[in-house]
Amino acid sequence: xxxxxxxxxxxxxxxxxxxxxxxxxxxxxxxxxxxxxxxxxxxxxxxxxxxxxxxxxxxxxxxxxxxxxxxxxxxxxxxxxxxxxxxxxxxxxxxxxxxxxxxxxxxxxxxxxxxxxxxxxxxxxxxxxxxxxxxxxxxxxxxxxxxxxxxxxxxxxxxxxxxxxxxxxxxxxxxxxxxxxxxxxxxxxxxxxxxxxxxxxxxxxxxxxxxxxxxxxxxxxxxxxxxxxxxxxxxxxxxxxxxxxxxxxxxxxxxxxxxxxxxxxxxxxxxxxxxxxxxxxxxxxxxxxxxxxxxxxxxxxxxxxxxxxxxxxxxxxxxxxxxxxxxxxxxxxxxxxxxxxxxxxxxxxxxxxxxxxxxxxxxxxxxxxxx
Numbered sequence: 001x002x003x004x005x006x007x008x009x010x011x012x013x014x015x016x017x018x019x020x021x022x023x024x025x026x027x028x029x030x031x032x033x034x035x036x037x038x039x040x041x042x043x044x045x046x047x048x049x050x051x052x053x054x055x056x057x058x059x060x061x062x063x064x065x066x067x068x069x070x071x072x073x074x075x076x077x078x079x080x081x082x083x084x085x086x087x088x089x090x091x092x093x094x095x096x097x098x099x100x101x102x103x104x105x106x107x108x109x110x111x112x113x114x115x116x117x118x119x120x121x122x123x124x125x126x127x128x129x130x131x132x133x134x135x136x137x138x139x140x141x142x143x144x145x146x147x148x149x150x151x152x153x154x155x156x157x158x159x160x161x162x163x164x165x166x167x168x169x170x171x172x173x174x175x176x177x178x179x180x181x182x183x184x185x186x187x188x189x190x191x192x193x194x195x196x197x198x199x200x201x202x203x204x205x206x207x208x209x210x211x212x213x214x215x216x217x218x219x220x221x222x223x224x225x226x227x228x229x230x231x232x233x234x235x236x237x238x239x240x241x242x243x244x245x246x247x248x249x250x251x252x253x254x255x256x257x258x259x260x261x262x263x264x265x266x267x268x269x270x271x272x273x274x275x276x277x278x279x280x281x282x283x284x285x286x287x288x289x290x291x292x293x294x295x296x297x298x299x300x301x302x303x304x305x306x307x308x309x310x311x312x313x314x315x316x317x318x319x320x321x322x323x324x325x326x327x328x329x330x331x332x333x334x335x336x337x338x339x340x341x342x343x344x345x346x347x348x349x350x351x352x353x354x355x356x357x358x359x360x361x362x363x364x365x366x367x368x369x370x371x
Contacts, residue, residue, distance in 0.1 A: 004084035008092040010040035018275030019113040028052040029344040079103040094120035097135035109141040115153045141354045145273030148293035164350040168273040186217040188261035193224030199267035209315035223248040
């Protein structure tokens, strides 16, 4: 089968996130049996290349918002240029759907790792939600990382839609690492430096209150276009001596920062799945998050939750989690997560069903075949 995958995110992009990880991990397994072309946005140093059987094509501009606009504008050309039996389309910020079903007669599957046009409308004061709400009606086939985001986006209108729900997941080798007996004395945030989505402004305000009670270092790991804004906010709040920005961390270095942290803060305002939460759970870390449906589902109700976006409560929950980290961690019991192999196999079955234009029925397929 010839599979064309449109994903604005990219595994090698310095600003890349968990979405690109899933795209790569699933496709490199399916590439053993299918011809897969992944089209991403470009970035500094990007080039077309083949990685583990996957043909990567980079298009468009390098900086926001031109990268997004160019990617969207070129979507019709790309769909017509590359022969395909099936198209996978990852929704992209700030609008969500790229309207791919308008440009091909072959089946299109919406991979919903982003669904926040309403939030972007509030942020930029532009009606992005209209594009999302109208565009979503063009799609019949969906893959969601959580049930919560499925409910949020479709709002119960699932008739005549084919739906597969499978989590973004932690890599298997995370579970094989030895657990740290002695933890270092710091709080960890790790992820893309996106103030609005990741709630880094909320974390910093809450953290300033924490320092009034306990001088705990905060390490912020990651990269993103809001890095300079975050540095300014740290300075504005007088946190320069206590907060360290260490940039992007990967591989063994990332593992060490996770393992040594006393607690992990995930103060996101909105998420679709949150790979960082799954990684933290895999390490047996105590997570402090806001009480929002997606994070409660992703963390399997095993985190310490503050009232949504209440920085006073978040500060108190950080102190509670920090002071009781060992006790809380000993009670964390998570359900086993599927491997990439299991996800890929089930996702492949979903691809075949969609290609044959079988009317699967959303609830049935998700419940019977979800790992």
